[in-house]
Amino acid sequence: MSPFSIAALVKKPISLLLFLCIISIPAPQVMAEEIPGNNLLDDAWKTLSSKNYNNKAKALETIARQNPPQALAVMKAMLEGQLYYSKHNKALYFLQETGEHYTFSPVFYGEQISQKNRRGFKKVKVNNRLRSTIRQLLAVIQLKHKDADIRLAAAQELLKNPDLSASHLIEKAAKNETDSRVITTMRTLLAVIQIENGNETEQRSAIETLSQSLNSSAMNALRNYQAPTEALKNAALSAIKKINDKRDLYAKAETVFFGLSLGSVLALSAIGLAITFGVMGVINMAHGELMMIGAYTTYVVQLLMPNNIGASILVAIPAAFIVSGLVGVAIERSVIRHLYGRPLETLLATFGVSLVLQQMVRTIFSPLNRSVETPEWMSGAWQINEVLALTWNRLYIILFCLAVFAALIMVMKKTTLGLQVRAVSQNRTMARAMGVRSTWVDALTFGLGSGIAGLAGVALSLLTNVGPNLGQAYIIDSFMVVVFGGVGNLWGTLVAGMSLGVINKLIEPWAGAVLAKILVLIFIILFIQKRPKGLFPQRGRAAED
Numbered sequence: 372m373s374p375f376s377i378a379a380l381v382k383k384p385i386s387l388l389l390f391l392c393i394i395s396i397p398a399p400q401v402m403a404e405e406i407p408g409n410n411l412l413d414d415a416w417k418t419l420s421s422k423n424y425n426n427k428a429k430a431l432e433t434i435a436r437q438n439p440p441q442a443l444a445v446m447k448a449m450l451e452g453q454l455y456y457s458k459h460n461k462a463l464y465f466l467q468e469t470g471e472h473y474t475f476s477p478v479f480y481g482e483q484i485s486q487k488n489r490r491g492f493k494k495v496k497v498n499n500r501l502r503s504t505i506r507q508l509l510a511v512i513q514l515k516h517k518d519a520d521i522r523l524a525a526a527q528e529l530l531k532n533p534d535l536s537a538s539h540l541i542e543k544a545a546k547n548e549t550d551s552r553v554i555t556t557m558r559t560l561l562a563v564i565q566i567e568n569g570n571e572t573e574q575r576s577a578i579e580t581l582s583q584s585l586n587s588s589a590m591n592a593l594r595n596y597q598a599p600t601e602a603l604k605n606a607a608l609s610a611i612k613k614i615n616d617k618r619d620l621y622a623k624a625e626t627v628f629f630g631l632s633l634g635s636v637l638a639l640s641a642i643g644l645a646i647t648f649g650v651m652g653v654i655n656m657a658h659g660e661l662m663m664i665g666a667y668t669t670y671v672v673q674l675l676m677p678n679n680i681g682a683s684i685l686v687a688i689p690a691a692f693i694v695s696g697l698v699g700v701a702i703e704r705s706v707i708r709h710l711y712g713r714p715l716e717t718l719l720a721t722f723g724v725s726l727v728l729q730q731m732v733r734t735i736f737s738p739l740n741r742s743v744e745t746p747e748w749m750s751g752a753w754q755i756n757e758v759l760a761l762t763w764n765r766l767y768i769i770l771f772c773l774a775v776f777a778a779l780i781m782v783m784k785k786t787t788l789g790l791q792v793r794a795v796s797q798n799r800t801m802a803r804a805m806g807v808r809s810t811w812v813d814a815l816t817f818g819l820g821s822g823i824a825g826l827a828g829v830a831l832s833l834l835t836n837v838g839p840n841l842g843q844a845y846i847i848d849s850f851m852v853v854v855f856g857g858v859g860n861l862w863g864t865l866v867a868g869m870s871l872g873v874i875n876k877l878i879e880p881w882a883g884a885v886l887a888k889i890l891v892l893i894f895i896i897l898f899i900q901k902r903p904k905g906l907f908p909q910r911g912r913a914a915e916d
Contacts, residue, residue, distance in 0.1 A: 533564045580612045581593055585758050680746050
């Protein structure tokens with residue numbers, strides 16, 4: 372009898388025990404050959420390495436329904452071209468390129484393989500149709516994500532290409548959804564699917580739902596809808612009209628917002644001019660260059676704080692006010708104080724100063740435009756709905772303009788400087804008789820107006836490039852605002868700036884930017900013929916003069 376027979380082993384207990392121990396030792400696992408899960412899912416994973424794209428699409432749908440832990444990573448890897456399979460056993464691997472080496476990590480279990488080439492592995496290929504399918508399935512999977520923003524993005528992705536087969540998954544996700552934005556998008560998505568595939572009752576309900584949406588997919592679904600009855604056709608046309616009316620309303624609201632942002636810049640640039648022109652009677656043609664100095668100050672502050680862009684804007688605000696204010700005081704002390712009462716000479720002298728400042732900037736910074744980086748907290752937009760978004764930088768500029776205006780009103784009403792400025796404005800001779808140093812007040816007033824021009828430069832630097840010619844584009848507009856609002860009246864300047872900004876933006880869509888400015892100028896000329904002193908006429912010395 373052979374010593375290896377079962378009978379022999381039975382007769383020898385020690386040999387039998389050794390045999391049982393040997394056969395009980397598990398065989399070594401073949402790396403990533405076996406896939407955990409049910410048979411249907413196993414077949415789906417294996418199908419990904421096939422050459423038939425239709426079979427791959429069906430396999431991916433099966434994987435999405437089962438939603439195993441690896442599903443999301445595998446689909447993303449397929450989109451990025453980073454999913455491979457072994458030529459030896461068809462096992463799936465993620466590819467990661469690190470320098471000159473290729474690292475293949477198994478999708479399920481096993482050890483990483485690192486080599487200098489891709490020998491032994493082949494990419495899981497996808498075409499455009501399969502890529503679209505993957506995006507759809509990824510979106511369906513991400514409808515269950517914890518982050519509401521990711522769920523919203525997934526619903527919006529599904530809305531681009533609605534799929535009837537995913538409707539039951541979307542309905543299930545919608546029942547458990549808590550975020551209002553995601554719920555609205557899901558309802559629109561289901562309505563788009565129902566209007567194409569539902570019965571008449573479902574189509575009528577879908578039309579009603581879509582009429583409340585501003586999404587372009589909802590509009591396209593209604594336009595492409597082939598109504599089976601005249602009543603449904605009329606309902607679809609009524610829904611389209613309702614959506615168009617809403618879109619027009621929000622488009623006008625956006626135009627008004629852009630007008631207010633433009634008006635804020637105009638008002639901010641004109642407030643300083645209103646002080647110098649209204650109180651001192653000085654036609655300062657260098658006012659635009661003082662704005663330019665404020666913008667360049669912002670640029671320099673950002674250069675000094677490259678690692679803290681967000682805080683640099685907050686530092687630039689007082690810096691621009693101080694630098695522009697000091698330059699303004701220097702201009703008043705060196706040039707303007709010798710030319711009081713001679714408006715033509717003052718105009719020519721300040722125009723010469725503006726040319727000097729421009730050339731100085733060209734010498735220091737070069738004639739090339741510079742850009743100021745927008746801080747992260749001012750980037751992006753406040754998305755109110757699908758058609759209306761308010762950019763944060765313009766919104767902050769509007770608030771900044773109102774804050775500067777409020778601060779200036781407080782200075783003029785509650786401080787000694789404000790009291791003396793108002794006294795000199797109303798009656799210079801009487802103010803001198805009361806002991807007010809009018810020359811000192813003139814210098815500080817001009818410095819205050821110049822500092823506010825520097826603040827306008829900070830705002831402008833966030834909207835446009837900073838260059839030597841920055842101020843020239845706004846000096847004429849600033850004078851228009853001052854004259855329209857009433858010379859020397861701060862409230863008139865604010866109202867005039869906002870009004871002209873909105874009027875300009877309302878005219879631009881049908882007249883163009885250049886013609887809009889011309890029409891606004893003609894309007895101001897005609898308005899001044901009727902009201903020579905502007906919207907809010909100044910009282911006191913300025914009115915008498």
